[in-house]
Amino acid sequence: QVQLVESGGGLVQAGGSLRLSCAASGSLFSSAVMGWYRQAPEKQRELVATITSGGSANYADSVKGRFTIARDNVKKMVYLQMNSLKPEDTAVYYCNVRQYSFRSYDYWGQGTQVTVSS
16 A cells, blocks of 8 residues: 655745655555646546656646646655646646556655635
8 A cells, every 4th residue: 555645735826936845655566656646626536646756757638837846756746847837737636556466556645725816
């Protein structure tokens, strides 16, 4: 099992920045993909960004150019630097780990609230 704990959420004005952190513990494979998802009220959870152990990142179109994902494989942490925040970025942000043995396994953090005021 993998345990994930997010931090860094909060209230910020439009145009501001936040940095989210996620600490992983437990049986985290070095090859695991780590990422961030978000869920706004009355909307489905959506992908924000993912990053492989080698540093290859993918982003949702809505955040490209504004958000940056990074990871520290020694500390077992993943980060999301969010710049130029918009009100539509308001959501609960969830850290995610996906790893494979004979099938894929998904692990989720408890979520951290990000609220962007206009």
